[in-house]
Amino acid sequence: MQKNLLDQLIDSLQCLPSVGKKSAQRMAYHLLEHNRQGATQLAETLDKAMSYIGNCQVCRDYTEQDLCPICANEKRDAKTVCVVESPSDVAAIESTASYSGRYFVLMGNLSPLDGFGPEEIGLPQLAKVVIENDCEELIIATSATVEGEATAHFIKSMLQEQQNLKVSRLAQGVPIGGELGYIDQNTLSLSLANRQKI
Amino acid sequence: MQKNLLDQLIDSLQCLPSVGKKSAQRMAYHLLEHNRQGATQLAETLDKAMSYIGNCQVCRDYTEQDLCPICANEKRDAKTVCVVESPSDVAAIESTASYSGRYFVLMGNLSPLDGFGPEEIGLPQLAKVVIENDCEELIIATSATVEGEATAHFIKSMLQEQQNLKVSRLAQGVPIGGELGYIDQNTLSLSLANRQKI
Numbered sequence: 001m002q003k004n005l006l007d008q009l010i011d012s013l014q015c016l017p018s019v020g021k022k023s024a025q026r027m028a029y030h031l032l033e034h035n036r037q038g039a040t041q042l043a044e045t046l047d048k049a050m051s052y053i054g055n056c057q058v059c060r061d062y063t064e065q066d067l068c069p070i071c072a073n074e075k076r077d078a079k080t081v082c083v084v085e086s087p088s089d090v091a092a093i094e095s096t097a098s099y100s101g102r103y104f105v106l107m108g109n110l111s112p113l114d115g116f117g118p119e120e121i122g123l124p125q126l127a128k129v130v131i132e133n134d135c136e137e138l139i140i141a142t143s144a145t146v147e148g149e150a151t152a153h154f155i156k157s158m159l160q161e162q163q164n165l166k167v168s169r170l171a172q173g174v175p176i177g178g179e180l181g182y183i184d185q186n187t188l189s190l191s192l193a194n195r196q197k198i
Numbered sequence: 199m200q201k202n203l204l205d206q207l208i209d210s211l212q213c214l215p216s217v218g219k220k221s222a223q224r225m226a227y228h229l230l231e232h233n234r235q236g237a238t239q240l241a242e243t244l245d246k247a248m249s250y251i252g253n254c255q256v257c258r259d260y261t262e263q264d265l266c267p268i269c270a271n272e273k274r275d276a277k278t279v280c281v282v283e284s285p286s287d288v289a290a291i292e293s294t295a296s297y298s299g300r301y302f303v304l305m306g307n308l309s310p311l312d313g314f315g316p317e318e319i320g321l322p323q324l325a326k327v328v329i330e331n332d333c334e335e336l337i338i339a340t341s342a343t344v345e346g347e348a349t350a351h352f353i354k355s356m357l358q359e360q361q362n363l364k365v366s367r368l369a370q371g372v373p374i375g376g377e378l379g380y381i382d383q384n385t386l387s388l389s390l391a392n393r394q395k396i
Contacts, residue, residue: 005247005262012243015236016214017228028247029286030215032260033305036248038213043244045210049203049226050234050241062230064203088227107231 006032058129060105060122062087070094070102077101079136081129083155085109085143093141101139104129109147110154121151123158130159137166144172204230256327258303258320260285268292268300275299279327280337281353283307283346287339299337302327307345308352319349321356328357335364342370 003011006028013024031039055061056068063069070076070090080101084090090103106121118124130138140155142148156167173191174183183191201209204226211222229237253259254266261267268274268288278299282288288301304319316322328336338353340346354365371389372381381389 004267005243005251006260009243009247009251012236012240015229015233015240016225025286025289027214029260029284031213031244031248032251033284035213038210039244040248042210042213043241043248045203045206046229046237046241046244049207050229050238053203053207053230062204062227069202086227086231088223091223 055105055107059103060107060125061090061103075100078133080139081126081133081135081137082139082141083126084141085148085151089141101137106142106151109142109145110151111147118154118158123155126155127158130162130165135162135165137168139168139170141170144170253303253305257301258305258323259288259301273298276331277334278337279324279331279333279335280339281324282339283341283349291339299335304340304349307340307343308349309345316352316356321353324353325356328360328363333360333363335366337366337368339368342368 009028010021010024013019013027014021016024019027049064052064053062054064056063056071057066058071059068061068061070065072077100081104082093082099082101083104083106084093085106085108087105087107090105093099093103104122104126106123106126108116108121110116110118110121129135138155138159140152142151152169159165159167171194172187173194174180174187180188207226208219208222211217211225212219214222217225247262250262251260252262254261254269255264256269257266259266259268263270275298279302280291280297280299281302281304282291283304283306285303285305288303291297291301302320302324304324306314306319308314308316308319327333336353336357338350340349350367357363357365369392370385371392372378372385378386
């Protein structure tokens with residue numbers, strides 16, 4: 001027997017991350033009771049987004065155009081490229097409003113055991129972008145995890161023949177507002193080693 | 199300028215209860231990256247659900263049919279009606295598998311200041327159901343709040359001319375697993391007054 005529509009809706013809502021049966025139920029009842037219009041709008045946008053959003057042909061960020069707004073923006077400095085793991089990292093860096101270069105989105109990290117080799121994270125395309133634009137700086141902003149570091153090192157060695165290219169990595173240290181008592185030892189010893197003159 | 203599709207999606211997702219900008223972003227990226235098929239399915243179900251789910255003509259529960267599965271089920275005892283505030287209460291009671299009567303869903307509580315009078319919560323229809331089915335018991339399972347109690351009293355007095363009708367209310371007392379030290383005074387004094395012989 002086919003499930004009734006309400007149960008189908010509750011099942012479908014569980015495709016959202018960290019939404020289980022109880023939350024899905026609450027969402028379904030909320031939408032039916034208070035916001036049918038919003039839900040219909042959501043359905044339409046979801047459908048369109050899933051059909052039309054692809055990857056930028058240059059930087060691999062999500063966009064429904066051939067080029068994402070950042071790559072299409074002539075005012076952004078094409079000589080500086082920031083390499084990030086995911087589109088949400090682009091949004092995070094953009095929200096700081098302190099970077100005016102371009103991006104390159106790996107859509108993951110090097111992880112050969114999971115089948116993520118250099119091809120899968122788009123490194124040949126990154127090399128092409130760097131060479132074609134004659135880039136001056138590559139900021140590798142992968143996570144400060146083992147995989148992120150490995151990816152950063154791989155990119156660094158892949159591009160070592162580019163004489164004019166400065167390859168940098170995000171600064172590591174004590175976060176703003178961080179109390180020393182709560183910072184882990186590794187971060188603390190690193191921030192001590194990399195201390196800066198003021 | 200029109201927002202891009204990704205931003206539209208992030209905006210639309212915020213119609214879900216307790217989903218703010220940050221969660222909406224996470225959901226959008228998750229769906230785009232890991233579950234486009236699920237999202238398309240969700241879009242379709244949402245759209246259908248919002249268009250077709252209405253209220254049962256008898257009990258006012260959500261259903262896409264004229265009658266909800268419970269009202270349409272001949273095996274459910276039509277002489278016993280449980281009055282609840284919302285469809286989620288029906289689901290909660292159904293999940294106990296210890297009730298075989300029918301339901302009536304108020305879709306709210308009496309709250310004249312908010313414009314919720316007897317008409318809005320369907321009391322004339324409840325009276326009709328009770329009289330037509332010649333009901334024997336009405337279990338009022340509204341919340342144990344001021345509004346819930348007021349609604350229960352109103353229903354009780356509305357139906358006091360039905361000689362054969364027994365009107366009951368959910369038992370109140372110490373919940374299973376409740377430690378006495380953590381139970382509020384009112385509940386405790388009520389459960390003392392209503393103590394039962396064992």
